[in-house]
Amino acid sequence: MSIATQGEGAIGAVRRSGEGFSMTALTSVLRRDLLLAMRRKAEVLTALFFFLIVSSLFPLGIGPEPALLRKIGPGVLWVGALLATMLGLQRMFYSDHLDGTLEQMVLSSAPLPLLVMGKIIAHWLVSGLPVVILAPILGLQFDLDPGALWILALGLLIGTPVLSLIGAVGAALTLGVRGGGALLSLLVLPLYIPTLIFGAGAVQAHLSGQGAGGHLSLLGALLALALFFVPWATTAALRISLE
Amino acid sequence: MPGMLTAHRLTCVRGTRPLFSGVEFSVGPGNWAQIRGPNGVGKTSLLRILAGLAQPEEGEVRWNGEKIGSEEFRRELMYLGHRAAVKDDLTALENLTFSAEMDGVPIAREQAEDALARFGLAGREDLPVRFLSAGQKRRVLLARTVTRPARLWILDEPFTALDVKAVDFVSNLVADHVKAGGIAVLTSHQAIPLPPGQVVDL
């Protein structure tokens, strides 16, 4: 009896229990990408160190006067977060594209938007979440008070997923395209600007006594909008890039 | 339910130049087809269109009378392109289990080990695939046919970079698949060690 028919018999039983199919696809891609990231720790840590260095460059370039630092701190940290996220964006699809596993994902019977969401969540956990944790610590360098640090972290917690989401569309569009990295920045950074404005604005609003509620809600709205549109846009972009 | 792949008036354009046009053929269960032609004529493009990865400029591909691309079709399809389609940083076992999960058919570790053993990879399942030879990498990919039987196999140069033993292995696999009622469409620069099948010249 051939291998194929033996296999068919064996997994027939497994096939029938195909419920919860969709979420399994998402979680399995998520776990796969996390596992891969752990095996290439250097790549991941590079983006984090970049965030660290960039944030330190600004005081060095501008001057260490505390009042000034407090003013520029939120903006500097947010810009650093943007740039650090951007560095990791190329990684999202590129290696899968190179070794052909992206094609297999597109051809898999699982809904592609779900697989894409799994990859985006993995990207955020690896690139965004560390920034959320590290930023308040760096915020101390800018002499920000605990309240401000809290708003900073909260804003980044809501905002960095938006960055990963929007970045995914850019990464998918520039897959295998000449000048990929620089082109990706040109495409994605303008789209990041609202997130930057509301995120840094939240901390500034808090510092000026106005309360960060409005800004944070707007960030939340951006997140909801991105969660809604991005999976479809990214799926379309991936199919186009694989033609 | 019979499986029948039909290509209907397929036309493919690369840049501004047409690659091929009016390609028309059908392959039914228990049969296989070879796409033949000189380099650059568009064999890979045709296979990608058949798999649903690319859209033809004109014409359409049908599976069981319906346009391809549905979830049903993708479930029945196994596509093997030029690239290895396995993650180098993962082990053979991990590659297989993740593929199975993504396809919605999660398998237990024992089943995966079993499948890999049948494909001659016993003892190598826990190595990162990076350390396997080209032939072994191909077997890791093909081991999916055990955990996720697909009726339609589309293979683009499946024998490239394989040694004689590996070529035998793969061709036996394809022959068994076709004999059991499956369909295969493939291209190859080398002679295909299979009982004669349909030929489509581009």
Added chain:
Amino acid sequence: MSHRLINWFKLSSPYSFFPVAGRLIPWFWALTVLFGIAGLYVGFFIAPTDATQGDSYRIIFLHVPASWMSMFIYIVMAFWAGMGMAFNTRLSSMWALSLAPTGALMAFLSLWTGALWGKPTWGAWWVWDARLTSELILLFLYLGFMALHAAIDEPRRADRAAAVLALVGVVNVPIIYFSVKWWNTLHQGSTISMTKAPSMAQTMLWGMLLMALCFWMYSIVAALIRLRAIILEREAHTDWVLRLPEAAA
């Protein structure tokens, strides 16, 4: 009714539209010049001198229409790119591609005239006004569209990828504008604002509208000329192009 439907379909192929575009160009040039003369006349001779800003405000007759056109063209470009992707029509995507450079030009013109306005009025070449900043970001979106298209070799794939980008951009433009406005009011307290133009006398409004029409006609001309060049480039291998007198050159 069905006669008109057939006409539309006939026009939707590059082959049929090419000569039509050629015939339309002189007419739109004429309209451009007409509206231009009318608009400039109203703007520079008829509209009154402003009480606070003197005559330097007259640059708004170029600045505001350029801003309007830059945003209008982006929406039209995104629309046609989307059509081209949805219905797989080549001409729609080519039209979107033809519009992009003109849209970018309008955005750049808006920025430049904005700076020219700012200097005599508020003493600075660049003020981080909400509209100017949004205009700058819009320019980046245009450049991104053109850069992405240029970076992909395969034309149809480039069309589709750029279409996705344009559609994402179109959704983002209002968000970006809103966020920049928010940022601006928080920081500057609205003392400096392009939108606080001198309260519009009727004539000033007419001047801007006429110039807007002039820019609109110009955009169509520029896009038609570019479209013909794109058609020739992409259809270079077809019989009808090889038979054209231009092809012999």
